Amino acid sequence: MxxxxxxxxxxxxLAKILPGIRPYYGVKLRARLLLFDPKPDMLLEGEIxxxxxxxxxxxxxxxSSVTIAYEDIREEFKHKCAxxxxxxxxxxxxGITIQNSPKFHIFIGTCQQVNIFNFTVSSPKESxxxxxxxxxxxxxxxxxxxxxxxxxxxxxxxxxxxxVQIYDVHCKPGHGYSIGGLGFxxxxxxxxxxxxxxxxxxxxxxxxxxxxxxxGSGFVQSILFSNISxxxxxxxxxxxxxxxxxxxxxPSTNDTNAVAISGVTYKNITGTYLCRAVSLxxxxxxxxxxxTIDTIDLIPSVGPMNKCMGHPICSNAFGTLLNxxxxxxKDCLLSEAQPPALPAIAQLPAMPxxxx
Numbered sequence: 001m002x003x004x005x006x007x008x009x010x011x012x013x014l015a016k017i018l019p020g021i022r023p024y025y026g027v028k029l030r031a032r033l034l035l036f037d038p039k040p041d042m043l044l045e046g047e048i049x050x051x052x053x054x055x056x057x058x059x060x061x062x063x064s065s066v067t068i069a070y071e072d073i074r075e076e077f078k079h080k081c082a083x084x085x086x087x088x089x090x091x092x093x094x095g096i097t098i099q100n101s102p103k104f105h106i107f108i109g110t111c112q113q114v115n116i117f118n119f120t121v122s123s124p125k126e127s128x129x130x131x132x133x134x135x136x137x138x139x140x141x142x143x144x145x146x147x148x149x150x151x152x153x154x155x156x157x158x159x160x161x162x163x164v165q166i167y168d169v170h171c172k173p174g175h176g177y178s179i180g181g182l183g184f185x186x187x188x189x190x191x192x193x194x195x196x197x198x199x200x201x202x203x204x205x206x207x208x209x210x211x212x213x214x215x216g217s218g219f220v221q222s223i224l225f226s227n228i229s230x231x232x233x234x235x236x237x238x239x240x241x242x243x244x245x246x247x248x249x250x251p252s253t254n255d256t257n258a259v260a261i262s263g264v265t266y267k268n269i270t271g272t273y274l275c276r277a278v279s280l281x282x283x284x285x286x287x288x289x290x291x292t293i294d295t296i297d298l299i300p301s302v303g304p305m306n307k308c309m310g311h312p313i314c315s316n317a318f319g320t321l322l323n324x325x326x327x328x329x330k331d332c333l334l335s336e337a338q339p340p341a342l343p344a345i346a347q348l349p350a351m352p353x354x355x356x
Contacts, residue, residue: 081107081134094118100127104134105150111138119146125173125203127151132174135161144168153178154201159189159218166196176206176233179223181243183216183259195224202231207273208266209235211243212259214283223264230271232301234308237266239291239317241283258283264319265292272301275308277327282316291319291333297326 081104085091088111097120098105105121108114121132132150135141137160144165148154149172157164157179171177177196182189189212201207208225230236241258261282277298282288300309314332321333 081105083107084109086110089113091115096120097122099123101130103129104131104156106132107134107136108138108141109136112140114138114141116141116143117145119143119148121148121150121154123149123151125149125151127174131156132171134158135164137161139163141165146170148172148174150174154204155196157191157194158182159187159191162190162192162194164194166194167198169196169199171199171201171204173203174205176201176204176209177225178206178209178211179220180209180211180259181213182211182220183213183218185213186215186217186257189216189218189220189259191220191223193222195226196228197224197226198228200229200231201233201271204230204233205235206238207233207236208269209238209240210261210264211238211240212261213243214241215255215257216259217257219260219262221261221263224267225265225269226267228269228271230269230273230298232272232274234274235276235279236271236273236298237269237278237280237296239264239280239282239288241286241288242281256285258286260286260289262289264288264290265294266296267292267294269295270297271299273298274301276310276312278312278314278329278332280314280317280332284316287316287318287334289318291317292322293319293325293329293333294322295325296329299326 082098082101083093083096083105084107085093086107086109091108091111091114093106093114093116095118099122101121101123105123106116106119116133119133123130127150130151131153132148132155133143134153134156136158139162141161141164143155145168147170151174153175154169154171155166155177159182166177177199179191179194180189182191196208207230208228210220210223212220225237239261241261277296280288280291312327312329312332314329317333318335319333320335321329324330
Protein backbone atom coordinates (compact mmCIF):
# COMPACT_ATOMS: atom_id res chain seq x y z
CA MET A 1 0.00 0.00 0.00
CA UNK A 2 1.65 3.20 -1.20
CA UNK A 3 1.34 6.42 0.76
CA UNK A 4 -0.28 9.55 -0.64
CA UNK A 5 1.58 12.12 -2.70
CA UNK A 6 3.12 14.77 -0.44
CA UNK A 7 2.16 18.42 -0.82
CA UNK A 8 4.52 20.68 1.19
CA UNK A 9 1.82 23.33 1.43
CA UNK A 10 -0.54 21.08 3.38
CA UNK A 11 0.13 20.42 7.08
CA UNK A 12 -0.40 16.77 7.87
CA UNK A 13 0.41 14.31 10.64
CA LEU A 14 2.06 12.18 7.99
CA ALA A 15 4.53 14.97 7.31
CA LYS A 16 5.29 16.08 10.85
CA ILE A 17 8.49 14.82 12.45
CA LEU A 18 9.52 15.80 15.97
CA PRO A 19 7.41 18.93 16.44
CA GLY A 20 9.24 21.78 18.12
CA ILE A 21 12.69 20.30 17.68
CA ARG A 22 14.38 23.58 16.73
CA PRO A 23 12.86 26.04 19.21
CA TYR A 24 13.37 23.58 22.07
CA TYR A 25 17.10 23.08 21.79
CA GLY A 26 18.44 24.31 18.51
CA VAL A 27 19.31 21.03 16.79
CA LYS A 28 20.36 21.55 13.18
CA LEU A 29 19.68 18.70 10.76
CA ARG A 30 20.58 18.15 7.13
CA ALA A 31 19.56 14.75 5.84
CA ARG A 32 18.46 12.67 2.91
CA LEU A 33 17.21 9.56 4.68
CA LEU A 34 16.03 9.17 8.27
CA LEU A 35 14.13 6.51 10.16
CA PHE A 36 12.33 7.54 13.34
CA ASP A 37 11.52 4.79 15.85
CA PRO A 38 9.02 2.79 13.78
CA LYS A 39 6.54 0.47 15.41
CA PRO A 40 7.42 -3.23 15.03
CA ASP A 41 5.13 -3.66 12.00
CA MET A 42 6.05 -0.42 10.23
CA LEU A 43 8.97 0.89 8.24
CA LEU A 44 8.96 4.68 8.21
CA GLU A 45 11.33 6.42 5.85
CA GLY A 46 11.30 10.07 4.91
CA GLU A 47 13.23 12.57 2.85
CA ILE A 48 13.29 15.93 4.60
CA UNK A 49 11.97 18.68 2.34
CA UNK A 50 11.17 21.53 4.72
CA UNK A 51 12.18 22.71 8.20
CA UNK A 52 10.04 25.36 9.89
CA UNK A 53 10.14 26.89 13.34
CA UNK A 54 7.52 24.39 14.56
CA UNK A 55 8.07 21.17 12.64
CA UNK A 56 10.15 19.19 10.20
CA UNK A 57 8.36 17.99 7.06
CA UNK A 58 9.26 14.94 5.02
CA UNK A 59 8.06 12.85 2.12
CA UNK A 60 7.00 9.40 3.29
CA UNK A 61 8.54 6.68 1.18
CA UNK A 62 6.99 3.71 2.96
CA UNK A 63 3.49 2.85 4.14
CA SER A 64 0.52 5.16 4.48
CA SER A 65 -1.69 5.90 7.49
CA VAL A 66 1.16 6.27 9.96
CA THR A 67 2.30 9.01 12.29
CA ILE A 68 6.05 9.52 12.57
CA ALA A 69 5.91 11.36 15.87
CA TYR A 70 3.15 12.37 18.28
CA GLU A 71 2.84 15.83 19.77
CA ASP A 72 4.11 14.82 23.19
CA ILE A 73 7.34 13.40 21.76
CA ARG A 74 8.87 16.87 21.77
CA GLU A 75 8.84 16.85 25.60
CA GLU A 76 10.47 13.43 25.57
CA PHE A 77 13.16 14.55 23.16
CA LYS A 78 13.75 17.76 25.07
CA HIS A 79 15.62 15.70 27.65
CA LYS A 80 16.85 12.89 25.42
CA CYS A 81 18.51 12.40 22.07
CA ALA A 82 18.29 14.49 18.95
CA UNK A 83 17.66 11.49 16.72
CA UNK A 84 16.42 8.09 17.89
CA UNK A 85 16.23 5.06 15.62
CA UNK A 86 14.88 1.74 16.88
CA UNK A 87 13.60 -1.65 15.66
CA UNK A 88 14.94 -1.06 12.16
CA UNK A 89 16.82 -3.01 9.49
CA UNK A 90 19.00 -1.56 6.71
CA UNK A 91 19.45 1.89 8.25
CA UNK A 92 21.52 4.50 6.41
CA UNK A 93 22.44 7.82 8.01
CA UNK A 94 24.45 10.20 5.86
CA GLY A 95 24.87 13.91 5.23
CA ILE A 96 23.63 14.87 8.72
CA THR A 97 24.99 17.59 10.98
CA ILE A 98 23.72 17.77 14.57
CA GLN A 99 24.70 20.60 16.90
CA ASN A 100 24.12 21.03 20.64
CA SER A 101 21.92 18.03 21.36
CA PRO A 102 20.59 17.98 24.96
CA LYS A 103 21.57 14.31 25.31
CA PHE A 104 22.72 11.65 22.82
CA HIS A 105 23.08 13.03 19.32
CA ILE A 106 22.04 9.72 17.76
CA PHE A 107 20.63 6.75 19.67
CA ILE A 108 20.37 3.46 17.76
CA GLY A 109 18.64 0.59 19.54
CA THR A 110 17.65 -2.93 18.46
CA CYS A 111 18.70 -2.41 14.85
CA GLN A 112 20.55 -4.45 12.24
CA GLN A 113 22.66 -3.51 9.23
CA VAL A 114 23.37 0.11 10.10
CA ASN A 115 25.60 2.34 7.93
CA ILE A 116 26.65 5.79 9.15
CA PHE A 117 28.95 8.01 7.10
CA ASN A 118 29.52 11.68 6.35
CA PHE A 119 28.06 12.44 9.78
CA THR A 120 29.09 15.48 11.83
CA VAL A 121 28.53 16.31 15.49
CA SER A 122 29.40 19.74 16.86
CA SER A 123 28.86 20.33 20.60
CA PRO A 124 30.89 21.95 23.41
CA LYS A 125 33.56 19.86 25.12
CA GLU A 126 31.83 20.21 28.51
CA SER A 127 28.49 18.83 27.26
CA UNK A 128 27.07 16.27 29.76
CA UNK A 129 25.97 12.80 28.59
CA UNK A 130 25.87 13.81 24.92
CA UNK A 131 27.30 10.75 23.16
CA UNK A 132 27.81 11.27 19.45
CA UNK A 133 26.56 7.81 18.44
CA UNK A 134 25.06 5.53 21.11
CA UNK A 135 24.59 1.88 20.11
CA UNK A 136 22.47 -0.58 22.12
CA UNK A 137 21.37 -4.13 21.17
CA UNK A 138 22.43 -3.45 17.59
CA UNK A 139 24.31 -5.66 15.14
CA UNK A 140 26.26 -5.27 11.90
CA UNK A 141 27.21 -1.59 12.11
CA UNK A 142 29.66 0.33 9.92
CA UNK A 143 30.63 3.90 10.87
CA UNK A 144 33.13 5.82 8.74
CA UNK A 145 34.20 9.16 7.28
CA UNK A 146 32.70 11.18 10.15
CA UNK A 147 33.76 13.89 12.60
CA UNK A 148 32.36 13.76 16.13
CA UNK A 149 32.90 16.57 18.63
CA UNK A 150 30.35 15.33 21.14
CA UNK A 151 31.55 16.45 24.57
CA UNK A 152 31.01 12.90 25.84
CA UNK A 153 31.71 9.52 24.18
CA UNK A 154 32.24 9.96 20.44
CA UNK A 155 30.87 6.46 19.95
CA UNK A 156 29.38 4.51 22.87
CA UNK A 157 28.88 0.76 22.47
CA UNK A 158 26.44 -0.74 24.95
CA UNK A 159 25.02 -4.12 25.94
CA UNK A 160 23.85 -6.57 23.29
CA UNK A 161 25.87 -4.99 20.47
CA UNK A 162 28.12 -6.92 18.07
CA UNK A 163 29.91 -6.76 14.72
CA VAL A 164 30.76 -3.05 14.71
CA GLN A 165 33.35 -1.61 12.31
CA ILE A 166 34.58 1.96 12.85
CA TYR A 167 37.17 3.56 10.58
CA ASP A 168 38.20 6.99 9.32
CA VAL A 169 36.39 8.66 12.23
CA HIS A 170 37.79 11.82 13.81
CA CYS A 171 36.94 12.11 17.48
CA LYS A 172 37.21 15.66 18.80
CA PRO A 173 36.89 16.93 22.43
CA GLY A 174 34.90 14.48 24.52
CA HIS A 175 35.47 11.04 26.02
CA GLY A 176 36.79 9.07 23.06
CA TYR A 177 35.67 5.64 21.84
CA SER A 178 33.96 3.73 24.66
CA ILE A 179 32.62 0.25 25.24
CA GLY A 180 30.31 0.52 28.24
CA GLY A 181 29.67 1.21 31.04
CA LEU A 182 28.38 -2.34 31.10
CA GLY A 183 26.89 -4.38 33.93
CA PHE A 184 25.10 -1.58 35.77
CA UNK A 185 22.55 -2.85 38.33
CA UNK A 186 23.83 -6.43 37.79
CA UNK A 187 22.84 -6.41 34.11
CA UNK A 188 24.10 -9.07 31.71
CA UNK A 189 26.35 -7.49 29.06
CA UNK A 190 27.28 -9.08 25.73
CA UNK A 191 29.53 -7.09 23.38
CA UNK A 192 31.70 -8.72 20.73
CA UNK A 193 33.53 -8.21 17.43
CA UNK A 194 34.18 -4.47 17.59
CA UNK A 195 36.99 -2.77 15.64
CA UNK A 196 38.14 0.84 15.67
CA UNK A 197 40.84 1.39 13.02
CA UNK A 198 42.50 4.19 11.07
CA UNK A 199 40.93 6.89 13.23
CA UNK A 200 41.98 9.88 15.34
CA UNK A 201 41.26 11.32 18.79
CA UNK A 202 42.18 14.79 20.03
CA UNK A 203 41.75 16.78 23.26
CA UNK A 204 39.72 14.01 24.88
CA UNK A 205 39.32 12.72 28.44
CA UNK A 206 40.07 9.17 27.26
CA UNK A 207 41.19 7.65 24.00
CA UNK A 208 39.95 4.06 23.74
CA UNK A 209 38.13 2.75 26.80
CA UNK A 210 36.31 -0.33 28.10
CA UNK A 211 34.37 0.30 31.32
CA UNK A 212 32.27 -2.10 33.38
CA UNK A 213 30.46 -1.92 36.72
CA UNK A 214 31.14 -4.33 39.56
CA UNK A 215 28.38 -6.90 39.98
CA GLY A 216 27.56 -7.23 36.30
CA SER A 217 27.97 -10.37 34.22
CA GLY A 218 28.36 -11.40 30.61
CA PHE A 219 31.33 -10.61 28.39
CA VAL A 220 33.28 -8.20 26.22
CA GLN A 221 35.35 -10.11 23.67
CA SER A 222 37.10 -9.84 20.29
CA ILE A 223 37.90 -6.12 20.35
CA LEU A 224 40.47 -4.42 18.08
CA PHE A 225 41.91 -0.91 18.40
CA SER A 226 44.38 -0.42 15.55
CA ASN A 227 46.18 2.41 13.74
CA ILE A 228 44.77 5.14 15.97
CA SER A 229 46.44 8.53 16.31
CA UNK A 230 45.92 10.52 19.52
CA UNK A 231 46.66 14.14 20.38
CA UNK A 232 46.50 15.61 23.90
CA UNK A 233 44.37 12.80 25.31
CA UNK A 234 44.25 12.69 29.10
CA UNK A 235 44.41 8.87 29.38
CA UNK A 236 45.07 7.08 26.10
CA UNK A 237 44.23 3.40 26.74
CA UNK A 238 41.82 2.38 29.50
CA UNK A 239 40.17 -0.73 30.88
CA UNK A 240 38.21 -0.04 34.07
CA UNK A 241 36.35 -2.94 35.66
CA UNK A 242 35.61 -0.81 38.73
CA UNK A 243 33.71 1.87 36.83
CA UNK A 244 31.21 3.65 39.05
CA UNK A 245 29.63 6.32 36.87
CA UNK A 246 31.06 9.40 38.55
CA UNK A 247 32.41 10.83 41.80
CA UNK A 248 29.09 10.54 43.67
CA UNK A 249 28.62 6.83 42.99
CA UNK A 250 30.88 4.30 44.65
CA PRO A 251 31.31 0.62 43.72
CA SER A 252 30.56 -2.11 46.21
CA THR A 253 33.68 -3.61 47.76
CA ASN A 254 31.87 -6.90 48.43
CA ASP A 255 30.69 -7.74 44.91
CA THR A 256 32.75 -10.54 43.38
CA ASN A 257 31.06 -10.71 40.00
CA ALA A 258 32.17 -8.80 36.92
CA VAL A 259 31.76 -8.60 33.16
CA ALA A 260 34.45 -10.83 31.63
CA ILE A 261 36.86 -9.02 29.29
CA SER A 262 38.95 -11.04 26.84
CA GLY A 263 40.52 -10.91 23.42
CA VAL A 264 41.35 -7.18 23.29
CA THR A 265 44.12 -6.04 20.92
CA TYR A 266 45.88 -2.66 20.90
CA LYS A 267 48.01 -2.23 17.77
CA ASN A 268 49.80 0.81 16.36
CA ILE A 269 48.45 3.31 18.86
CA THR A 270 50.48 6.52 18.60
CA GLY A 271 50.39 10.14 19.73
CA THR A 272 50.47 12.27 22.87
CA TYR A 273 48.82 12.08 26.29
CA LEU A 274 48.37 14.51 29.18
CA CYS A 275 48.25 12.22 32.24
CA ARG A 276 48.66 8.53 31.54
CA ALA A 277 49.38 6.38 28.50
CA VAL A 278 47.87 3.12 29.77
CA SER A 279 45.50 2.21 32.62
CA LEU A 280 44.37 -1.43 32.71
CA UNK A 281 42.47 -1.88 35.99
CA UNK A 282 40.88 -5.33 35.84
CA UNK A 283 38.87 -7.24 38.43
CA UNK A 284 40.75 -9.46 40.86
CA UNK A 285 37.75 -11.81 40.78
CA UNK A 286 37.45 -11.96 36.96
CA UNK A 287 40.73 -10.72 35.48
CA UNK A 288 41.10 -9.52 31.90
CA UNK A 289 42.41 -12.28 29.64
CA UNK A 290 44.11 -12.54 26.25
CA UNK A 291 45.09 -8.87 26.04
CA THR A 292 47.52 -8.15 23.18
CA ILE A 293 49.69 -5.02 23.02
CA ASP A 294 51.54 -4.52 19.73
CA THR A 295 53.44 -1.35 18.81
CA ILE A 296 52.45 1.43 21.18
CA ASP A 297 54.20 4.80 20.84
CA LEU A 298 52.64 7.31 23.23
CA ILE A 299 54.61 10.23 24.58
CA PRO A 300 53.72 13.03 27.04
CA SER A 301 52.33 16.24 25.64
CA VAL A 302 54.55 19.29 25.96
CA GLY A 303 53.03 22.49 27.32
CA PRO A 304 50.95 23.98 30.15
CA MET A 305 48.17 21.37 29.85
CA ASN A 306 50.51 18.60 30.94
CA LYS A 307 50.03 18.78 34.72
CA CYS A 308 49.22 15.25 35.91
CA MET A 309 51.87 12.92 34.54
CA GLY A 310 51.59 9.35 35.77
CA HIS A 311 53.15 5.98 35.05
CA PRO A 312 51.15 3.18 33.38
CA ILE A 313 48.82 1.31 35.74
CA CYS A 314 48.16 -2.40 35.19
CA SER A 315 46.42 -4.84 37.52
CA ASN A 316 44.96 -8.32 36.96
CA ALA A 317 45.52 -8.13 33.18
CA PHE A 318 46.74 -11.28 31.44
CA GLY A 319 48.09 -11.27 27.92
CA THR A 320 51.01 -10.78 25.54
CA LEU A 321 53.34 -7.91 24.78
CA LEU A 322 54.59 -8.43 21.23
CA ASN A 323 57.36 -5.82 21.11
CA UNK A 324 58.89 -2.87 22.90
CA UNK A 325 56.61 0.05 23.57
CA UNK A 326 56.74 3.71 24.56
CA UNK A 327 56.27 3.99 27.47
CA UNK A 328 57.73 0.61 28.51
CA UNK A 329 54.99 -1.91 29.33
CA LYS A 330 57.04 -5.07 29.91
CA ASP A 331 55.68 -5.43 33.46
CA CYS A 332 52.12 -4.53 32.55
CA LEU A 333 50.64 -7.85 31.41
CA LEU A 334 50.71 -11.04 33.46
CA SER A 335 51.76 -14.09 31.52
CA GLU A 336 50.39 -16.94 33.65
CA ALA A 337 48.20 -19.27 31.67
CA GLN A 338 45.50 -19.31 34.31
CA PRO A 339 44.31 -16.41 36.46
CA PRO A 340 44.30 -16.97 40.23
CA ALA A 341 41.48 -19.00 41.72
CA LEU A 342 38.57 -17.14 43.21
CA PRO A 343 38.35 -17.00 46.99
CA ALA A 344 35.74 -19.11 48.74
CA ILE A 345 32.37 -17.40 48.97
CA ALA A 346 29.78 -18.09 51.61
CA GLN A 347 26.52 -19.60 50.37
CA LEU A 348 24.03 -16.91 49.44
CA PRO A 349 20.25 -17.12 49.01
CA ALA A 350 19.03 -17.63 45.45
CA MET A 351 18.50 -14.45 43.48
CA PRO A 352 15.34 -14.05 41.41
CA UNK A 353 15.97 -14.24 37.69
CA UNK A 354 15.90 -10.99 35.76
CA UNK A 355 14.69 -10.72 32.21
CA UNK A 356 16.27 -8.38 29.71
